[in-house]
Structure formats: structure tokens, C-alpha cells
Amino acid sequence: MNTQDSHTAPAPGVTLLVNGTRHHLAIGPEVTLLDALRERLNLTGAKKGCDLGQCGACTVILDGKRVNSCLVLAARAQDRPITTIEGLAADGRLHPLQQAFITHDAFQCGYCTPGQIMSGVALIEEGRGHDEAEIRKHMSGNLCRCGAYANIIAAIREAAART
Known part of the structure; x- marks a missing residue:
């Protein structure tokens, strides 16, 4: 006999704190954070590239x-702060790295750009964006099939210099 009142039981699913807003999603335990963001919250900035964690197109910032x-189950992100590319701009102004990407023409097709920017933002916040070799090392998990690496590095260096 079930003694738990069905009216007081928590709804199944996951609560995600995305870009400062709490979202309760009725999803199963097998759903990745990428799929929850794209398919349930319509935040399509993070791209599904390889779906194996090898290209970085789906990079977001989780707990800083x-x-x-694509490698994180949404349930593992429960109640932890998540920042996506959609959450970078504030008060109608682009994040300094977003602006630097435009200034340095650091994208071609643009598919990898959100992941590149999110990884670059984290790199800068880690204090690792001042030296080209260091930037290359810490951005190595983000692939650009168009080969815009020189411009991406220039954009990160500029944004890092401003922080």
C-alpha cells in the first residue's frame, strides 16, 4: 500500500538553473543536458556536432x-548554475568575447562559434587567456572545420586583455 499522498509527491523530472532562470522539465534520467537545452528549452545555441564530446560545439558553462x-546527463546538472551562449549578453550588450569574435571575424560558417565562445569565456575566467600557446592548449577541445583558429585566438586575447 502506498502511503504517500500523490498530491504532495514531487513531479518527476529535473530542475535546471539555466541563465539565471529555474526550469522544471519532465524528462527521463537518460536525457543529456544538450538535448534538454535544445529540445525542451529551445536554447539552440549549443550545437549537436559529434555527440561524443570530441568537437566542443555543445560547450556550456556548468558550475563555472x-x-x-552532450556528455552530461541533465539529472547531473540538477540545481547547478548553467550558462549558455544565450545567457552571455546582458542589458542589450554583447559579452566582450562575443564582440571580439565580431571584431576579429573569428567565425566562418558559425556552427562551432557558440561552443568556441563558451569555452573562451571559461578560459578567460580561469585566467588563461593571455598567452597564445596557453589559449591553443586550453581551446584544443573545440574544433573549427573552417580553420578560423588564428582569428579565434586573436578574439580571446583581446577579450582577456579587457578583463
Whole structure:
């Protein structure tokens, strides 16, 4: 006999804190953070590239650290702060790295750009964005098939110099 009142039982699913807003999603335990963001919250900035954690197109910031959202189960992100590319701009102004990407023409097709920017933001927040070799090392998990690496590095260096 079930003694728990069905009216007081918590709804199944996950609560995600995305870009400062709490969202309760009725999803199963197998749903990745990437799929929850894209398919349930319509935050399509994080891209599904390889779906294996090898390209970085799905990079978001979780608890202040960059993660490949295709490798994180949404349930593991429960009540932890998540920042997506959609959450970077504030008060109608682009994040300094977003602006630097435009200034340095650091994208071509743009598919990898959100992941590149999110990884670059985390890199700068970690204090690692001042030296080209260091930037290359810490951005190595983000691939650009168009080869815009020189411009991406220039954008990160500029934004890092401003912080």
C-alpha cells in the first residue's frame, strides 16, 4: 500500500538553473543536458556536432566550468548554475568575447562559434587567456572545420586583455 499522498509527491523530472532562470522539465534520467537545452528549452545555441564530446560545439558553462553538454546527463546538472551562449549578453550588450569574435571575424560558417565562445569565456575566467600557446592548449577541445583558429585566438586575447 502506498502511503504517500500523490498530491504532495514531487513531479518527476529535473530542475535546471539555466541563465539565471529555474526550469522544471519532465524528462527521463537518460536525457543529456544538450538535448534538454535544445529540445525542451529551445536554447539552440549549443550545437549537436559529434555527440561524443570530441568537437566542443555543445560547450556550456556548468558550475563555472566548461563542459561538453552532450556528455552530461541533465539529472547531473540538477540545481547547478548553467550558462549558455544565450545567457552571455546582458542589458542589450554583447559579452566582450562575443564582440571580439565580431571584431576579429573569428567565425566562418558559425556552427562551432557558440561552443568556441563558451569555452573562451571559461578560459578567460580561469585566467588563461593571455598567452597564445596557453589559449591553443586550453581551446584544443573545440574544433573549427573552417580553420578560423588564428582569428579565434586573436578574439580571446583581446577579450582577456579587457578583463
